[in-house]
Amino acid sequence: MSAASAVGGRFIIERSDPQAICIPEDFNSEQRLMLESAEQFIAAELLPKDADIEALNYELTVELMRKAGEQGFLAADIPAEYGGLGLDKVSTTLLAETLARSSSFALSVGAHTGIGTLPIVFFGSSKQKEKYLPLLATGEKIAAYCLTEPASGSDALGAKSTARLSEDGKHYILNGSKIFITNAGFADLFIVYAKVDGDKFTAFIVEREMEGFSVGPEEHKMGIKGSSTCPLYFEDVHVPVENVLGEIGKGHLIAFNILNIGRFKLGAACLGTCKEAIGLAASYSNVRKQFNAPLSSFPLIAGKLADMNVHTYVTESIVYRTAGWMDEKLSTITDTGDVEAGRQAAKAIGEYAMECSMVKVFASEALDLVSDEAVQIHGGYGFIKEYKVERIYRDSRINRIFEGTNEINRLLIPGTLVKKALKGDLPLLEKIEELQATLLEPQLPPALDAPLALEGYRIEQAKKLFLMLGGAAVQRYGTKLEAEQEILVLLANMMIAIFAMESAYLRAQKRLALGLDTDERSLASMMTKVYVQEAMEQLEGDARQVVVRMETGDMQRMQLSIVKKLMKATLTDVITLKRQIAAKVIGSEHYSV
Structure with missing residues (x-):
């Protein structure tokens, strides 16, 4: 990947090289x-x-986290000079995906290693890093991240907690409360956001032993019952000035950059759980019999397993494509070990804020589909606590709320794209103008003889459609576009679908080039064909809604005709392909590619 193309959102305006992902x-x-x-x-x-972890045994969870620390599983993102492993993002993503099988414990680890530790990794001073990171790497100290308040969730900057400098200038006196804090019951360090003098949004490192700090009772949750979730209270807590994280009034830079990472790692965890649910459902479908035949022999059950596997394949493709981009961007930064290097690393990851949001949305909704179908395949047993799919189903629901709701993330995606264009980081507007000049001209479809050529062609047509409608929306509404939330969400859905289709397609193409597959009958190619066909159907429907909302009369008819022209293509027989995909999953009894 060239330095010029290492820009978030670039995929929507250019063709990507399979070998570069x-x-x-x-x-x-x-x-x-x-x-x-x-x-x-x-x-x-x-x-x-x-069972003991799920019963919320604090002592056991802490003991196991320290054992995980001994194995190096808490140190992956921490630089080596502070006792960590300093692994690349692909490796840390793989670790997050794998640990997801441990259910609530994975959430405790994820909150500690991700949003709890990374603010210090990226924004801590040398003294803060030396003091805290070695302890966090081993699990001797456990971290929590404290942003949400009773009156502010998605509106993070609406926080009411305050901090004021003491008369002697040695402490900030913190007052307020936080809610829904993961690891709160047993954490030692808390990354807390408050407004200095009521308006300067700032991050602080708060230690559990500080006087005036208290932890409320455990919340009784729908799922993730083995993780600790409590409110926190701050009553004149004296936080040393040395514990200010970053700069006064610049807490938003920490909060938003860390949320990007949190969203991405949540997607990786969802991927791991998708794979586990497929294994449970496939195995059960082979054992359970109805009408003297295993459930897996019935096409409707097989079709569910195929859908689960396809969505997991696509999720896996977008997760590791994004991780690779992060590593590519991070490789351009000189690791000097100082605060500025950490900020540059956070900024490099923040370059892919859109992609992090897309990973979060797609993966969390893929897991909801997979877990729901896993319960359905189990039938009544899927509703019984003794079967793990019951827990997976309950646990999955929080992911669409965590790290910014999916609604908020959908609004962020097109909004961030437009901001990049206006800043000159992305030649989006130029591409839109170039496209508009050619949309009404007759176009002959290219030869589609190469493997997956039809899918590649359809993805490029989808990009044209997105650019056409995105450009029309900006022209029509201007600065008032942010009030058209329904249009923004439809555009976000289109962008997510394009990112997902292309990631699956490029992966299948790379597998062919590497000789891992021989032709389009490979499982990866078949899953790509299925997903592209079904995603394009949804994408066309979303596009029509946008046109009908924005235009009337002749303009509406003209734009709908362009939608029809861009979407015109040979259809794929997904039923036959799904039967073939399902046969692989049923035979292996686990996620297959």
Whole structure:
């Protein structure tokens, strides 16, 4: 990937090279050894204690987190000079995906290693890093992230917690409260946001022992019952000035950059759970019999397994494509170990804020589909606590709320794209003008003889459609576009679909080039064909809604005709392909590619 193309959102205006993207098939031997090590830890330490973890045994969770620290699983994102491993983002993503099998424990680890630790990694001073990171790497200290308040959730900057400098200038006196804080029941360090003098949004490192700090009772949750979730209260808590994280009034830079990472890692965890649910459902469908035949022999059940596998394949493709981009961007930064280097690293990851939001939305909704179908395949048993799919179904629901609701993330996606264009980071407006000049001209479809050529052609047509409608929306509404939330969400859906289709397509193409597959009858190619066909149907419907909302009369008819022209293509027989995909999943009894 060239430096020029290492820009978030670039995929929507240019063709991508399959060889330039990261796919799971690229994992090296060290990454595969780490995966095996994590799987062994789960089998030996976590699964035998699953019931106790789920019963919210604080002492056990802390003990197991420290054991995870001994294995290096808490140190992956921490630089080596502070006791960490300093692994690349592909490796840390693989670790997050693998640990997802441990259910609530994975959430405790994820909150600690991600949003709890990374603010110090990226924005901490040298003294803060030296003091806290070695302890966080081993699990001797456990971290929590504290942003949400009773009156502010998605509106993070609406926080009411305050901080004022003490008369002697040695402390900030913190007052307020936070809610829904993961790890609150047993965490030692808390990344807390408050407004200095009532208006300067700032981050602080708060220690549990500080006088005036208290933790409320556990929330009784629908799912993720083995994780701690409590409110926090601050009554004249004296936080040393040395514990200001970053700069006074610049807490939003920390909060939003860390949310990007949190969204991405949540997507990786959803991927891991999708794979687990497929294994449980496929295995059960082979054992359970109805009408003297295994459930897996019935086409409707097989079709569900195929859908689950396809959406997991696409999720896996977007997760590791994005992780590869992050590593590419991070490789351009000189690691000097100082505050500025950390800020640059956070900014590099923030370059892909749109992609992080798309990963979060797509993966969380894919897991909802997969978990729902896993319960359906289990029938009445799927509703019984003894079967893990019941827990997976309950646990999955929070993911569409965590790290910014999916609604908020959908609004962010096109909004961020437009901001990049207006700043000159992305030649989006130029591409729109170039496209508008050609839309009404007759176009002959290209030859579609190469493997997956039809899918590649349809993805490029989808990009044209998105640019046409996005450009029309900006021209029509201008600065008032943000009030047209329904249009923004439809445009976001289109962009997510394009990103997902292209990621699946590029991965299948790269597999062919590597010789991992021989032709379009490979599982990856078949899943790509299925997803592109079904995504294009949804995308066309979304496009029509946008046109009908924006235009009337002759203009509406003209734009609808352009939609029809751009979407015109040979249809794919997805039923036959799904039967073939399902046969692979049923035979292996696990996620297959």
